[in-house]
Amino acid sequence: xxxEALPHxxxxxxxxxRDLHKSFGDHEVxxxxxxxxARGEVVCVIGPSGSGKSTLLRCINLLEQPTxxxxxxxxxxxxxxxxxxxxxRRRIGMVFQxxxxxxxxxxxxxxxxxxxxxxxxSKAEAAEVARVNLEKVGLSEREDxxxxxLSGGQQQRVAIARSLSMGPDLMLxxxxxxxxxxxxxxxxxxxxRELAAEGMTMMVVTHEMSFAREVASRVVxxxxxxxxxxxxxxxxxxxxxxxRTQSFLSRVxxxxxxxxPHS
Amino acid sequence: xxxxTSSTRTGAPRARLTLRxxxxxxxxxxYALFVAAVVAVALVADWQTLRQNFARTxxxxxxxxxxxxxxxxxxxxxTLSGFTGGLVLGVLLALMRLSSVPPYRWLAMAYIEVFxxxxxxxxxxxxxxxxxxxxxxxxxxxxxVGQVALALTLVxxxxxxxxxxxxxxxxxxxxxxxxxxxxMSSTWALISIVIPQAFRIIVxxxxxxxxxxxxxxSLVLFLGVQLGxxxxxxxxxxxxxxxxxxxxxxxxxxxxxxxxxPLSYLARRLEARNAKATx
Numbered sequence: 379x380x381x382e383a384l385p386h387x388x389x390x391x392x393x394x395x396r397d398l399h400k401s402f403g404d405h406e407v408x409x410x411x412x413x414x415x416a417r418g419e420v421v422c423v424i425g426p427s428g429s430g431k432s433t434l435l436r437c438i439n440l441l442e443q444p445t446x447x448x449x450x451x452x453x454x455x456x457x458x459x460x461x462x463x464x465x466x467r468r469r470i471g472m473v474f475q476x477x478x479x480x481x482x483x484x485x486x487x488x489x490x491x492x493x494x495x496x497x498x499x500s501k502a503e504a505a506e507v508a509r510v511n512l513e514k515v516g517l518s519e520r521e522d523x524x525x526x527x528l529s530g531g532q533q534q535r536v537a538i539a540r541s542l543s544m545g546p547d548l549m550l551x552x553x554x555x556x557x558x559x560x561x562x563x564x565x566x567x568x569x570x571r572e573l574a575a576e577g578m579t580m581m582v583v584t585h586e587m588s589f590a591r592e593v594a595s596r597v598v599x600x601x602x603x604x605x606x607x608x609x610x611x612x613x614x615x616x617x618x619x620x621x622r623t624q625s626f627l628s629r630v631x632x633x634x635x636x637x638x639p640h641s
Numbered sequence: 642x643x644x645x646t647s648s649t650r651t652g653a654p655r656a657r658l659t660l661r662x663x664x665x666x667x668x669x670x671x672y673a674l675f676v677a678a679v680v681a682v683a684l685v686a687d688w689q690t691l692r693q694n695f696a697r698t699x700x701x702x703x704x705x706x707x708x709x710x711x712x713x714x715x716x717x718x719x720t721l722s723g724f725t726g727g728l729v730l731g732v733l734l735a736l737m738r739l740s741s742v743p744p745y746r747w748l749a750m751a752y753i754e755v756f757x758x759x760x761x762x763x764x765x766x767x768x769x770x771x772x773x774x775x776x777x778x779x780x781x782x783x784x785x786v787g788q789v790a791l792a793l794t795l796v797x798x799x800x801x802x803x804x805x806x807x808x809x810x811x812x813x814x815x816x817x818x819x820x821x822x823x824x825m826s827s828t829w830a831l832i833s834i835v836i837p838q839a840f841r842i843i844v845x846x847x848x849x850x851x852x853x854x855x856x857x858x859s860l861v862l863f864l865g866v867q868l869g870x871x872x873x874x875x876x877x878x879x880x881x882x883x884x885x886x887x888x889x890x891x892x893x894x895x896x897x898x899x900x901x902x903p904l905s906y907l908a909r910r911l912e913a914r915n916a917k918a919t920x
Contacts, residue, residue: 441818468824478819482837491833492823537819544823 391450392417392548392579393438398447400433407433409603411447415548420580422590422611425600426626431583434600435550438581439470452547468496471541471549475556477533479525485512485536486521489543497544504543511539515569531562535569548579555586587631591615599623693886700888704880708889711869712876713896718786719858719872723793724851730794731801732836738806749802756799761792761857768792769864785870789861797854804846808839845915848908852901873897 393415400408407430415421423431436442438449440456440463449456456466480488489508493499499507512518515535525533534554541549551570555563567589574580574593584590590597590611597614599607599622607620618624658666737749756764768791772781781787812835820830859874866875877893 439822441822464821464824464826467822470822472819472822474815474819476813476815478813478815480816480819480834480838482841492820492825495829495833496824540823 390417390453391415392419392452393581394448394450395434395438396448396450398434398437398449399445400430400437400442401445407603408437408444411603411605413598413605413608415579415581417579418577419595420574420578420582420593421596421598422594423581423583423598423600424585424587424590424626424630425606429600430603431600432552435552435581435583438550439467439472441472464496468544469547471538471544471546473534473537473541473549473551473554475553477525477530477537477557479533479537479540481525483524484521485517485523485525485528488525488536489540492540493543507543507545508539511542512536514542514572515539516565529562530558531565534558534566538566538569538573542573548581549573551580551582551584553583553585555584585630587615587627599626601626695887695891697884697886697888700880700884700886701892704876704889704892708873708876708892708896712871712873712893715870716855716858716872716896717900719789719793719861720851720855722786722790723797723854723858726790726794727797727801727850727854728847730798731805734798734802735805735809736831738802739809753799753802756795757803761796762860762863764795765789765792765860765863768795785861785864785866788864789858792860793854793857796857797850800850800853801847804843804850805839808843809835811842812838842915845908845912848904848911852904852908855901855904856897 391414393413395411395413398408398411398413399406411430411434413434423434425431433442437444438451438456440449444457447457451466451470454466455461456463480491483491486505486508489511490499490501490504493504493507494501497504509518509521512521515538517532517535517539520528520532520536525536528536538549538554554570555566558566563586567586570580570582570589571593582590582594592611594611596608597611598605599614599618599620601622607614607618607623613619614623615627618627734749734752737745738753740746740749768781768788773779781791783790816834816838817827817830820834821827825833858872861870861872862875862878871879873893873896877889880889881887
C-alpha cells in the first residue's frame with residue numbers, strides 16, 4: 379500500500395471505513411479494509427470481479443451487513459446497531475448496475491415517491507425537485523414514460539436523477555455502465571462527469587478506465603478483499619507499482635493502448 | 642409405346658410415400674375415425690329420451706328469471722365475498738410466511754398446510770354444522786352469506802397465500818434495495834414498491850383461483866339454506882328433484898360455464914401479456 383493512503387483528515391471524511399471484514403458463509407470477501415473518501419472527492423474503485431469492490435460499496439449504506447469493522451458516513455457510525463439507518467441512507471445516493479427503476483411507476487413518480495414518503499415533501503414540491511434533476515440528466519421530456527419505454531442509458535440517467543432528488547451528501551455508483559450497450563455508456567458517464575465537476579462526493583466502482591483516469595481524484599485498486607494500491611489516477615493507472623495492479627490493468631486496458639505483442 | 646412406358650413404371654421399385662403424402666394420410670385417418678365416432682353416437686343415442694331428460698324447453702323456460710336473479714346472483718355474491726376475504730387473509734398469511742419472526746412463519750405454514758390438505762366440503766360442514774355446535778347460541782354474522790363467505794375465505798386464503806408469497810418473491814431483490822437506498826423503511830418499500838409489482842405478477846393465477854372458488858361455492862348445497870339464499874347448484878338440484886328431470890342441472894351448468902370460460906380466457910390472456918412484458 380502506498381504511503382499517501384490517507385491524504386486528508388479522517389475525522390472530516392465523507393466516508394471512513396476501518397478494518398472492515400465481510401464474509402458470506404466461509405468465504406471472506408473483505409479482509410480488513412481501511413479506506414476513506416474526503417468531501418468533494420471522486421474515488422474510483424477498480425479491480426477484478428470477485429475482488430470485493432461492490433461488497434465494499436454495499437457495506438457503506440448497509441445493503442450488506444459487515445461481519446466486523448466500522449463504517450462512518452459524514453461522521454455517523456453506520457455500523458452502530460442503534461443508528462437510524464433510514465436516516466443515513468437518505469443522505470447517500472446509490473446507483474445500481476441494473477438501474478432498479480420502479481417499473482410500475484412513471485419516470486416522474488420514480489423520482490417523487492421517496493421524496494414524498496421519506497422527506498414528506500408535498501406533491502408539487504417533489505415534482506419541482508424531480509424536474510430540476512430530470513433536466514440535469516437531459517430527460518425532461520420523458521417524465522411521463524415508464525422505465526420499460528426507455529433505453530438502458532436513459533434508465534440509468536433516471537436512476538441518477540432519482541438519487542439526486544433526495545439531495546444526497548454523497549453518491550455511490552455500483553458499476554453503473556456495466557449493463558449498458560457500448561453506445562449508451564457515454565451518455566451516463568457524461569452525466570457523472572458533470573456531477574463530479576459540481577463537487578459531488580462520489581465513490582464509483584467501475585471498469586471504465588478512461589473515466590477513472592479523467593475524472594477520479596483518486597483510484598483505488600482492490601484484489602482478493604484488500605486494497606492493494608491507491609493514489610492519483612496517473613500513478614495507479616499510469617504507472618502501477620504493485621504487480622497485481624499491473625497484471626489487472628494489462629488485461630482490462632484496450633490492447634491497442636497496451637505496449638506489447640498485440641501492437 | 643404407351644404399354645412400354647406403363648410396364649417400366651410398374652416394374653420400377655414403388656416410390657415410398659413422400660413426407661407430405663404421409664402427413665395427408667395420417668390426417669385423413671384421424672378425420673375418418675372422428676366422423677365414424679360421431680355417426681356411431683348419433684345412431685346409438687336415443688335422442689327422444691335424452692331430450693326428455695336433459696333439454697325440456699318448458700322446464701328450462703320455467704327457471705327464468707330466478708336462475709339469473711336469484712341463483713346466479715347468489716353464486717356471484719358468495720364467490721366474490723370468499724375471494725375478497727381470501728385475498729385479505731392470503732396477503733396477511735403470505736407476509737407472515739415471509740416474516741423474520743419464526744412463530745409467525747410457523748403459524749402461517751401450519752394454516753396453509755392444514756387448509757390446503759382438507760377437502761373444501763369438510764370446511765363447509767365445519768363452518769355450517771361444527772361452529773354452531775361448538776359455540777351454542779352463537780351465530781356467524783351475515784347469515785348464509787356470512788357462513789359461505791367464511792368457508793370460502795378459509796379455503797381460498799391457503800391457496801392465495803402461496804400465490805401471493807410466490808409473487809412477492811418474484812419481485813427482484815434490487816427493487817427493495819433501491820427503495821431502501823432512498824431511505825424508505827422496509828414497510829414502505831413493501832407497500833409501495835414490492836406489493837404493487839407482486840400483484841401484477843399474480844393477477845393470472847388469482848383469476849384461476851377465482852374460477853375454482855366459483856365452482857367451490859356450489860358446496861353451499863350441503864348447508865341448509867333458505868329459498869332466497871340458493872345458488873346455482875342448489876337451485877338446479879331442487880328443481881331437478883321436483884320435476885324429476887335433469888334439465889335444471891344442465892341450465893345451471895351452462896350458467897357456470899358462461900362465467901368460468903370467459904374468466905379462464907382472460908387469465909390466459911393476462912398470462913400471455915405478462916410473459917411478453919417480462920421477455
